Amino acid sequence: MTAVVVSVLIMCALSMLRVNVLISVLVAALSAALLTGASMTEAMNMLIAGMGGQAETAISVVLLGIFAVMIQYTKITNILVRKLLSFLKGRRGFIVMTIAGISCFSQNLVPVHIAFIPILIPPLLHLFDKMKVDRRAVATALTFGLKFPYIIIPAGYGLMFHQIIQTEMKNNGMTIGIGQVALSLLIPGLSLVVGLLIAVFFTYRKEKDAPAAVGVEHDLASAEVSATTEEVQFNRQHMITLIAIVLAVVLQVITHSLALGALAGVLVMFIARVVPFLKGDEIVDNSMKMMGNIAFVLLVASGYAAILKETGAIDQMNAVTEGFLGDSKFMTALIILTIGLVITMGIGTSFGTIPILAAVYVPLCLTAGFSPMATAALIGAASALGDAGSPASDSTLGPTMGLNADGRHDHIWGTCVPTFIHLNIPLFIAGLVAAMIL
Template sequence: MTAVIVSVLLMIILSMLRVNVVLSILLAALSAGLISGLSILDSTNMLISGMSGQAETALSIVLLGIFAVMIKYSGITGILVTKLLKFMKGKRGGILLTIAGISCFSQNLVPVHIAFIPILIPPLLHLFDSMKIDRRGVATALTFGLKAPYIMIPAGYGLMFHQIIATEMKTNGMKIAVSQLPLALFIPGLGMIAGLLIAVFITYRKEKVTSTTEEVESPIVTSEISVTAENISFNKQHVVTLMAIILALIIQVVTHSLALGALAGIILMFAGRVVPILKGDEIVDDGMKMMGAIAFVMLIAAGYATILKETGAITELVTLTNGFIGDSKPLAAFTILMVGLLVTMGIGSSFGTIPILASVYVPLCLAVGFSPLATASLIGTASALGDAGSPASDSTIGPTMGLNADGKHNHIWDTCVPTFMHYNIPLFIFGMIAALVL
């Protein structure tokens, strides 16, 4: 049995047993190295060397956490929360769909990815509790917006996703225009929409009282930003805060660097005296407390992905599946999607999975007789599968970092399991349908 299967299953089992996600991924990564024939020392060294692959992402996450704490300190989030409370009180489904819509904008219209979550979500936690909104529903709404747009919409991260698919297919012997990718991925995208609607209007429709037994002091969620505050006025500090947010956004878009954007926003807020210089240590500490663990998860996940790639474990898994497919289109589609699910669950990156799958499965699709549209649908869906539900994916880590700001949200059971059920299952089914009808 290949190292990918064993290590991914180990990670999932440990995570579901509530073993800390950092330890779960670390043990899974080391087990993959050992199964592949490496010594424990070589596995550790390869893990550490591979962690540099997510160094920029980890730095970005920490700086975004500090930036989010500064934005909270300005008080502008209190205005947002108060407005939302007045507009949506009693409309649980409406607020979940609104959050999903805002999350969608972060991938295409304003491509900041997870950067908005620590700014928007923590101040709303009191609102969710007062409305008895199931936070698992919020997690599914956020993950939908982080994932569905890049599958279906050819703009922002979606354009990048489509371009990678088209390029890798061409490299491996099958041409398809980037303009055809939205059509190829439309049916799988419908599966995600179905998953969102089921989550919002069926699974998490009922009221749920969030337990307070694990409540901890949070740098974001405090009584000073209670959503019941009535006399919040817009002031100079809020103007500077908005300028900092816009500056951070512009720099992110121009330089494609979340870290530079967040740093620019932090500097402007200090320069504009929104946050006193003497408060700097406290602000940085609070940002680190909120985001440091998440940043470290991303680093270890990168090391895990390096072990799987460098030892040939993924190539072994892909090669193993080719032997029993034959010329059966349904069996080929099922196998490609299942392997994509396993690989992406392990490395947590749909974008990084595309080249791995395309190198072997595009020739297979040619041999079996799949059309370019069907092949693009399979490769795109297979790479996206597992992005929701993976403990190492930013599509799950992002929602958790916002929803767990007060210590009441579990990464595995409240984010990964719900998003896996509501998105991977329909994606798999609709991906199969797309492959067989296109």
């Protein structure tokens, strides 16, 4: 086996043994470097140098976390939750599907990515427990909403995803229009809907009690979560909060920077005294507890990706697989999707996987006779594979962050395993189908 495969297996094994995700990714990254002959010092230097690749994402996550905590401070979420509770009317499947829909909006209509989760989900945990909603279904719905829009809708994060595919294909000798990229990803994208429906209405449809919380701290958190459903009247603070949210969204769209948008929202709320200046330290501390872990996991995952590139581990894996391809379109598609799954499971980013895959597999697709749309479907599906299920992906870290606010949800068995089964498997099959018929 190659260094990539071994290191990913190490990461997954450690994560399933409930070793901290950050430690698991760090050990996997260093293992990949050592397996390719690098020294421990060289491995650490490559890791640290590569962490800058996700610096913008990390600062965006932290600022969005601060913004989310400030929004929670105003208790405007109480109004949202009470309205949502009256609308949901007690049906478990309907609740989960509504959450999936709201999650989809976070990628396009209001492009805040995972920042909405700590605002929306913790106040609903008491309701989930009361109605015995299986949190694995909610995790699948949230991850679905974080993946489906960018795969299938050419707007917001989806436009960015499609543009990267188009650019990287062109850079490697294959031209395709942005509209064709969107059409090519219809089949892979729609497969996620099938996986979500199976999870919500079949696998996790039965009543399930939440496991016991761990420790007094989590019991207190649970009590705080239950208290967020108290009635709150709309006031001046809430109006300014809405203005800050709109400003943040507009700036994100104009500047294509989540960090600038979040920073603008934070400044508006401080300047307008919606959140007192003296509360600044408390707000930042709470946001770091909530989002700091995700930011550091993303940084280390970026260092892991750099190690895989610089040590030639990915090239080694590609060389091993080329012998299996031959002239078979089916085998070529199968290998491309499998490699995409392994890489993305390791580094946790579908967007960052596209350049890696395109550089190697566009020439192979040309040789095998795949059309540009079939190639785009393969690259899009292969890069998105593993985003669900990866312990290091923000698409799984985000849902866990919200669902574990009361200490009753496990990252691996509650989020990663269910999302891998219900989202990655359908996407893998659909990617194969799309490649063979387009």
